[in-house]
Amino acid sequence: MARINRNYLKLPGSYLFSTIARKVREYGEAHPDADIIRLGIGDVTQPLAPAVIKALHAAVDEMGTAEGFRGYAPDLGYEFLRSVIAEKDFKARGCDISADEIFVSDGAKSDCGNIQEIFGTNNRIAVCDPVYPVYVDSNVMAGRTGEYDSNTERFADVIYMPCLEENGFVPELPKELPDLIYLCFPNNPTGAVITKSRLQEWVDYARKNDAVILYDAAYEAFIDDASAGSEDPVPHSIYECEGAKDCAIEFRSFSKTAGFTGLRLGYTVVPKELMTGGEKLWPLWARRHGTKFNGAPYIVQRAGEAVYGEEGRAQIREQIAYYKENARIILEGLKKAGYEVSGGIHAPYIWLKTPDEMTSWDFFDLLLDRYNIVGTPGSGFGPHGEHYFRLTAFGSRGNTIRAVERISK
Amino acid sequence: MARINRNYLKLPGSYLFSTIARKVREYGEAHPDADIIRLGIGDVTQPLAPAVIKALHAAVDEMGTAEGFRGYAPDLGYEFLRSVIAEKDFKARGCDISADEIFVSDGAKSDCGNIQEIFGTNNRIAVCDPVYPVYVDSNVMAGRTGEYDSNTERFADVIYMPCLEENGFVPELPKELPDLIYLCFPNNPTGAVITKSRLQEWVDYARKNDAVILYDAAYEAFIDDASAGSEDPVPHSIYECEGAKDCAIEFRSFSKTAGFTGLRLGYTVVPKELMTGGEKLWPLWARRHGTKFNGAPYIVQRAGEAVYGEEGRAQIREQIAYYKENARIILEGLKKAGYEVSGGIHAPYIWLKTPDEMTSWDFFDLLLDRYNIVGTPGSGFGPHGEHYFRLTAFGSRGNTIRAVERISK
Structure with missing residues (x-):
């Protein structure tokens, strides 16, 4: 008889980001008009740099020709x-x-x-x-x-x-x-x-x-x-x-x-x-x-x-600068609003202490419910993340500014 | 002290196709003028179908715009x-x-x-x-x-x-x-x-x-x-x-x-x-x-x-027909040359009995050395593959015909 890997059953709950995705989906279905701003999962929002797009098109064209077609890549990469x-x-x-x-x-x-x-x-x-x-x-x-x-x-x-x-x-x-x-x-x-x-x-x-x-x-x-x-x-x-x-x-x-x-x-x-x-x-x-x-x-x-x-490097430096400016906006905005925050300088993540000893998941629900903002509960990353909350700098500039305005209220 | 997964040490030799790739590379370096035909690894050679190329270009264009950009895909796929x-x-x-x-x-x-x-x-x-x-x-x-x-x-x-x-x-x-x-x-x-x-x-x-x-x-x-x-x-x-x-x-x-x-x-x-x-x-x-x-x-x-x-399906049906015709050419050609062969009808692989009880690797070396053809030794797939040899139908038509001609000699 086939037996499963019982170690899987030791995993508490589902994968953190899958849980968040489900909660947000359910909220969105229940509130179809809600203007949800996602600063939760560490997913970027800026389009691919023009040099990357150019390289992709060129490589796709190669794959459409008998001479340029490439099958299996070398084991370690090209x-x-x-x-x-x-x-x-x-x-x-x-x-x-x-x-x-x-x-x-x-x-x-x-x-x-x-x-x-x-x-x-x-x-x-x-x-x-x-x-x-x-x-x-x-x-x-x-x-x-x-x-x-x-x-x-x-x-x-x-x-x-x-x-x-x-x-x-x-x-x-x-x-x-x-x-x-x-x-x-x-x-x-x-x-x-x-x-x-x-x-x-x-x-x-x-x-x-x-x-x-x-x-x-x-x-x-x-x-x-x-x-x-x-x-x-x-x-x-x-x-x-x-x-x-x-x-x-x-x-x-x-x-x-x-x-x-x-x-x-x-x-x-x-x-x-x-x-x-x-x-x-x-x-x-x-x-x-x-x-x-x-x-x-x-x-x-x-x-x-x-x-x-050369081209790609310059464009990507700009993208990173864009996200770093988002991080600065969140960091400064939340500080001004009285939150305790850290990170966000050499990193796209802002680590925020929840107000009034709220649990991370309570703060998640509050943020989603009251401000329609999605972040990541710190406790999802481990017990010492409890009472913390992660926001990411990967949103658009407009969303980032609006999110800070909403939370600052 | 960190300990490795010792199960890895039970693996005999290297991964089959890596070994073949190394042997062919070494042969090619020693014989830079050799016109090597690869019917070994199951890698295709026909360019991607036009409908696929079109879809790739369209999707690449999307990824270059703020509206069309997509980050992480849903867990199970789109x-x-x-x-x-x-x-x-x-x-x-x-x-x-x-x-x-x-x-x-x-x-x-x-x-x-x-x-x-x-x-x-x-x-x-x-x-x-x-x-x-x-x-x-x-x-x-x-x-x-x-x-x-x-x-x-x-x-x-x-x-x-x-x-x-x-x-x-x-x-x-x-x-x-x-x-x-x-x-x-x-x-x-x-x-x-x-x-x-x-x-x-x-x-x-x-x-x-x-x-x-x-x-x-x-x-x-x-x-x-x-x-x-x-x-x-x-x-x-x-x-x-x-x-x-x-x-x-x-x-x-x-x-x-x-x-x-x-x-x-x-x-x-x-x-x-x-x-x-x-x-x-x-x-x-x-x-x-x-x-x-x-x-x-x-x-x-x-x-x-x-x-x-619709377009893609038709184009891909043609590609498969192309490879199936290659399979037919190999199967018929080798039969005519007196080899015992099977497979190659509902499949892109032709399974060939080595002549004169040769081992699979000896036949591999012979084919590479004498005819500059790369196939896969049957014994690489397990002991009951010994004295067999796999050829694939994934080459170009020209190479497939030339390979059969060379082996038929």
């Missing part, structure tokens, strides 16, 4: 994309990452969810609290987390690293030793960042304890360039830290960088020398990639290449 | 695509499958590889021998297969179902009871088909024993329409069999149907009522889909929709 990534995202920042350490994929969510597979189920994971749910949920499914306790809202075998106002939403090095450490900076959901010297402490800690850091840098494009000149800058990549190639895997996304949420493109860096317990990780991830995935579409990889061209 | 699939691929063939039982994905390879995750590691799988490697390898990675014995070329805990000349390359119902049964018809690699009455036996067997059939129908578009009128037709879908919704999941691909190998689109059908051990499978796959995947690109889903339009 060389034209991997080499420009290695050059512009890493070598240009002094990180010694080569094209064959880049694995092109259909997005950072897939990679973040799938990476745990190459590790045994006997590893102990450490995650921030609050945290992007995919890190935890994918480990629950694999049976790496133990049982869920609905009182503490925690899984028995996970090491939670509280991210609080007191520590500037950057976790301390855990006392209990983890095997796999998930870090995400600029952070989702809090919008907090880590400086290079603090990240170096994590790298040193991981090397000392033979742990592997799974570093999600999906939001690095939002880091202010001005930071680079400071004494302790905000790093774009963990490989800016010494020794990181011995202990870290990094995830990158085109979704937030270049508005590819609907195009699907990301990549993962697995350094060739990265080893744990005497085994290299590169061949394992290559095997996983080759066995259960068949490449990102050629046309989308060409679109990704256009992001690095 | 309604416009799921509903046309349900209508044209199922309801039109008398199968009662609804749009919300369709999960759109980036391809059948991903889905075939990932589906095992929703089942416990304590399930026993049954696979055909020879078999598409992804079914076995993904289960090895999950720890469901036991150790590999290099003498027998078998994993200890897998039930192998020999597909031989004697049984027309259609397996017998296994004596040992499996929990999960992988079937693929029209078959990769043998090109064999199963009739509706024989498939009904499998459905009855699975229902009786509470097993789940994982049915890969990636090649259904190659089934001759003429078969529909016969007494015992070749089914396009397992849901043409009575009771299949209680015991089967089906995988479909746009790769071989519409030449999407480089665009990436497929879908999986999980009937809402499908249960095992008292648990429904639909919510588990929905959770997996929502947690570790973020949808196929909007533009590619629009391209998929175009496949079902």
